[in-house]
Amino acid sequence: MSIFKITKIVLATAFIHVAFNISVFACSYADGYLSTTHYDHVKAASVILLAEPHSKSVNKVDFHIREVLKGEFAAKEYSASEVNTSCTVIRFPLTRETNLSTFLVEKLPKEVPKYLLFLEKGKGEWRLSIKATEAMNSPIWDEQSSDLLIAVRELIRVSKQNDYEVEKRELKRLARYVNLGRQPRKYPKLLGEMIVGHLSTPTPNKTFKDLVEIFHKxxxxxxxxxxxxxxxxxxxxxxxxxxxxxxxxxxxxxxxxxxxxxxxxxxxxxxxxxxxxxxxxxxxxxxxxxxxxxxxxxxxxxxxxxxxxxxxxxxxxxxxxxxxxxxxxxxxxxxxxxxxxxxxxxxxxxxxxxxxxxxxxxxxxxxxxxxxxxxxxxxxxxxxxxxxxxxxxxxxxxxxxxxxxxxxxxxxxxxxxxxxxxxxxxxxxxxxxxxxxxxxxxxxxxxxxxxxxxxxxxxxxxxxxxxx
Structure with a gap:
């Protein structure tokens, strides 16, 4: 059996098994807490990086910066810490996580994931935006086919308009393209889900008119x-x-x-x-x-x-x-x-x-x-x-x-x-x-x-x- 066939079989079983064994943590929020949408995270971020982890010490992870997706960031390296609390889980595995035997793991192609890092300016330094990074904390294995990366690139493009009504029209246009389903690689379902979630979620920065519309619906x-x-x-x-x-x-x-x-x-x-x-x-x-x-x-x-x-x-x-x-x-x-x-x-x-x-x-x-x-x-x-x-x-x-x-x-x-x-x-x-x-x-x-x-x-x- 070829390595390709082994890969397809074992990934269909082992990775699903891992996914269903993720710990579920209890977390409660104060009355009045409103969740931030993916689009608002993207728009608010000063810097968004596509980064590849190359080393880890306990929970500290060192990254090579592969691309600056938004903002200005001159450094070629960045270090961030994983988070594991009752309310927040951010992880940066350096390889695929499986329950396979060592023998089968060695048969798999060697792959290194990339991650989206959302940064905000702290006191003289860039720090990880915890909520935004957690919201999109998934490994990216293939830049060309990653629905997450494609969606975030589109959201970044729209957010640069810096005009509420123009951005809203463009988001609705993208959502229509997703619904048509004619170009799933260019307009993946994940993009549509993020847009629909944003447009239907009450957030403080939406206009009064839009919030009233959400209220009545x-x-x-x-x-x-x-x-x-x-x-x-x-x-x-x-x-x-x-x-x-x-x-x-x-x-x-x-x-x-x-x-x-x-x-x-x-x-x-x-x-x-x-x-x-x-x-x-x-x-x-x-x-x-x-x-x-x-x-x-x-x-x-x-x-x-x-x-x-x-x-x-x-x-x-x-x-x-x-x-x-x-x-x-x-x-x-x-x-x-x-x-x-x-x-x-x-x-x-x-x-x-x-x-x-x-x-x-x-x-x-x-x-x-x-x-x-x-x-x-x-x-x-x-x-x-x-x-x-x-x-x-x-x-x-x-x-x-x-x-x-x-x-x-x-x-x-x-x-x-x-x-x-x-x-x-x-x-x-x-x-x-x-x-x-x-x-x-x-x-x-x-x-x-x-x-x-x-x-x-x-x-x-x-x-x-x-x-x-």
Missing amino acids: SESEVQRDVLWAFAWGGHKEAAKFFENLIDSPIPLNYIGPLSQYITTTRNEALLIRLGRNYPDLDSSSRWPIMWALIKTADERHAGLMMAALRSANKEEAGRLAEWFVRFPNAEATEIVRLLVAGEYKENWELTFGLAGMGDSATISWAKEFMKTDDEKRWIAFYTIAHSPLVEADIVARGVIEGLDTDGIISLIQGYAESHNPNKYDRLLDIIRLPKKDPKVEHWLKRTLQTMSEDGDVRSSVLLGLLGN
């Missing part, structure tokens, strides 16, 4: 994804769509995307309509609205916020208290004080809010509690970090000057979450300490980076000082 789960696409995309023209939607009773699971839409677009009319319903909802349905209220409401909406706080349980009140730190209200302070009921350690989230509202009794408790060896004494330092009172600021200065490492770290962490106007001065004091514990350096840098990434300009300035 789809079942309830996809309709909900359309609402999330409106929310994440900040489609302001969707406000009227949402208003019409809530004129009638809506499924409770629509509250999540509706609340996010309010947060993204800061739509006051929807905020008021939804906020008025907050006290009447059960606790599980309240949370998305609660976050929309906290992030979007201002002093004009104090009535809405007070109604929410009056109906809140302890956990909800602990979150709502953050809003009243920014917009003080005597009744709100008293409600939170009654909920804490002197049990500061047990009700620590409420305690932080109460401190932020300027409650002096909270600071008196924190000053005593931080002197103990209780494993939760960090709560005392967080409490001090949240308080705008002069008394609390004096305590913070003492902790910093006393070089209490654990206390300083807790202050840093507490400042990250607080609205305390004194926090920048105290963080500057910590930066200026001549001898800092490495753990303090670590948390200082980590905290300032996070605050800076969240748009805190003063933290960016402090981070620059730390770098010096």
Whole structure:
């Protein structure tokens, strides 16, 4: 029997066997997660490479770059790591994987696969785009006949138009060619599947018109994804769509995307309509609205916020208290004080809010509690970090000057979450300490980076000082 015949027989059995023995991992995503289409991965990628692996050490794989399919990439080599987690599996086998005996494997032609690598610019270097690479992580054995490579080349070509409507027309044209089936090598079925998947999937960067069309053509789960696409995309023209939607009773699971839409677009009319319903909802349905209220409401909406706080349980009140730190209200302070009921350690989230509202009794408790060896004494330092009172600021200065490492770290962490106007001065004091514990350096840098990434300009300035 020829090698060619052996190849056909063994590949038809062994490779199928391998395919059906791939591990299945469980992975869950947060509410509101929208999958990215193959086309959007291709369009978003800065660089797409066709690369051939030549060596592997543990999970690190070294590649020869055979072709730059998209973007500019001068290097001839690239190294990437395989990934194997509950949510992501990326593998780069150097040869065909089979369950054949060594004897039969030796009879097979020697082949080296190629892979598509999607790269994005990191801090001064190119890094693998995990989601995009995973979505198209299949070995390419023959460049001329690979459906995957042919499809990706077409998607790259279309994406270069940089015009939403032009690209959409071209994708639909390609899909028609695929359906005709007259040139399967030029227009493989995989290309059609990718295009249909893209055109029918709700994503934030689609136009309002296209998303509405998908909504009316789809079942309830996809309709909900359309609402999330409106929310994440900040489609302001969707406000009227949402208003019409809530004129009638809506499924409770629509509250999540509706609340996010309010947060993204800061739509006051929807905020008021939804906020008025907050006290009447059960606790599980309240949370998305609660976050929309906290992030979007201002002093004009104090009535809405007070109604929410009056109906809140302890956990909800602990979150709502953050809003009243920014917009003080005597009744709100008293409600939170009654909920804490002197049990500061047990009700620590409420305690932080109460401190932020300027409650002096909270600071008196924190000053005593931080002197103990209780494993939760960090709560005392967080409490001090949240308080705008002069008394609390004096305590913070003492902790910093006393070089209490654990206390300083807790202050840093507490400042990250607080609205305390004194926090920048105290963080500057910590930066200026001549001898800092490495753990303090670590948390200082980590905290300032996070605050800076969240748009805190003063933290960016402090981070620059730390770098010096």
